Amino acid sequence: GQSLEQPSEVTAVEGAIVQINCTYQTSGFYGLSWYQQHDGGAPTFLSYNALDGLEETGRFSSFLSRSDSYGYLLLQELQMKDSASYFCAVREGDTGFQKLVFGTGTRLLVSP
Amino acid sequence: EPEVTQTPSHQVTQMGQEVILRCVPISNHLYFYWYRQILGQKVEFLVSFYNNEISEKSEIFDDQFSVERPDGSNFTLKIRSTKLEDSAMYFCAGASGGPSGELFFGEGSRLTVL
Numbered sequence: 001g002q003s004l005e006q007p008s009e010v011t012a013v014e015g016a017i018v019q020i021n022c023t024y025q026t027s028g029f030y031g032l033s034w035y036q037q038h039d040g041g042a043p044t045f046l047s048y049n050a051l052d053g054l055e056e057t058g059r060f061s062s063f064l065s066r067s068d069s070y071g072y073l074l075l076q077e078l079q080m081k082d083s084a085s086y087f088c089a090v091r092e093g094d095t096g097f098q099k100l101v102f103g104t105g106t107r108l109l110v111s112p
Numbered sequence: 113e114p115e116v117t118q119t120p121s122h123q124v125t126q127m128g129q130e131v132i133l134r135c136v137p138i139s140n141h142l143y144f145y146w147y148r149q150i151l152g153q154k155v156e157f158l159v160s161f162y163n164n165e166i167s168e169k170s171e172i173f174d175d176q177f178s179v180e181r182p183d184g185s186n187f188t189l190k191i192r193s194t195k196l197e198d199s200a201m202y203f204c205a206g207a208s209g210g211p212s213g214e215l216f217f218g219e220g221s222r223l224t225v226l
Contacts, residue, residue: 006149033212033213037155041219042116042218043203044218045212045214045216048212048213048214050211072173087155097173099145099160099168099184100157100213100215101157102147102156103154105153105154108221
């Protein structure tokens with residue numbers, strides 16, 4: 001079956017660094033994405049890794065190890081506005097349809 | 113900046129009633145999706161749509177669900193006979209087919225079945 005496991009909740013203070021892990025087991029794998037979702041809002045794209053290694057986009061970085069079926073999202077210089085849920089998502093194939101299978105989600109709480 | 117628009121933002125319906133949720137995707141997108149999210153849970157894939165036909169559907173997308181793109185712009189999800197467990201946020205999403213696999217989600221339609 002398919003499973004993407006994440007910690008349910010992470011707490012941190014402003015200015016800190018936090019890492020959100022994702023381990024996956026899916027029928028196919030083409031890449032790992034991360035999405036942010038504020039309460040009551042839509043998921044918004046943060047990053048995508050198709051190859052092993054680290055991708056950096058401003059304060060956010062994402063890492064992938066295909067051999068370990070593992071990835072993480074690293075958030076640096078945390079701000080209050082980063083309080084949200086974060087989902088990893090696997091793209092299972094390269095059919096062009098890009099169906100994503102989402103993880104269980106991690107709620108990040110940033111305190112002053 | 114172009115965005116995905118969904119209507120209604122919230123719909124309350126009685127069990128057994130039909131519901132149609134509407135979406136206007138970004139104009140240059142080719143691939144369209146419906147996802148749902150039960151409160152506090154993960155985002156679940158329902159169906160993908162390409163070239164005016166369903167390309168993939170999940171186990172959730174049973175015979176009571178249908179999708180259409182009737183006029184080349186709107187993309188609809190119909191639930192024929194709603195059940196209590198259909199209460200969820202329904203997200204429409206689109207993609208252009210680029211290498212990042214980015215999906216652009218609408219703000220969602222919250223469906224409450226009583």
